[in-house]
């Protein structure tokens with residue numbers, strides 16, 4: 723099995739500190755969530771997607787939210803800062819979780835955002851009765867989709883809501899495209915929108931609504947790659963060649979998989995029955 727670090731978004735995650743240094747912010751300085759959002763959102767459309775989640779899940783100060791696959795904590799911090807909600811931010815990779823904790827501390831949000839390092843498939847969140855679950859571009863890494871969805875259901879109170887963003891399969895990948903998906907994107911399996919809908923129903927979710935994000939995400943990933951290439955000299959000065967070449971290859975691979983019509987996107991809301 724290839725390491726998660728062969729997906730270059732997850733390698734050298736401490737590069738966020740390079741960005742802060744470029745803004746003149748040292749290691750011990752306190753931070754505002756707004757200073758981080760350009761660098762700490764590992765999904766598409768940054769905080770705009772989170773604003774949609776807040777609205778669709780009616781997240782407010784009383785909400786207890788589970789975030790599955792929290793990355794370096796950007797979504798959890800933003801959700802809590804915007805609404806006053808409490809977030810449990812679960813992240814598999816220890817280095818990402820460490821950076822997430824540090825940034826959350828420095829934003830003064832440790833009372834409302836709890837970072838936990840672990841695998842969602844261990845099922846430790848089951849029975850916790852969360853009001854809402856948010857998971858952005860995480861499920862693509864987890865082929866045991868039925869088991870995953872059943873743990874998500876069990877982590878919610880009855881009537882609790884989910885907001886999931888994930889890849890979908892629009893066209894069967896070629897062998898070479900599967901190789902890129904499995905190694906560079908750490909995505910070993912894809913669902914179609916229709917099979918996703920079935921899985922959600924079988925796992926005990928109702929009111930399933932799936933918004934097709936394919937066109938929007940094709941445009942986003944293409945523009946992200948182009949902007950990164952155009953700003954290469956700046957990125958080299960801030961991060962050095964290893965990080966820049968890794969990210970450029972990752973952004974380029976993902977943009978191509980969308981542009982070639984293989985990948986699509988789903989923005990899913992559903993309710994635990």
Ligand SMILES: C[S@@+](CC[C@H](N)C(=O)[O-])C[C@H]1O[C@@H](n2cnc3c(N)ncnc32)[C@H](O)[C@@H]1O
Nearest residue numbers: 763764765791792793814841842858859860863
């Ligand atoms: C593309 S990143 C998105 C991070 C965050 N949701 C965001 O939007 O900024 C996906 C994250 O899911 C995490 N992840 C993958 N499999 C996981 C699992 N089984 N349990 C918990 N986290 C997982 C990865 O380590 C990675 O940090």
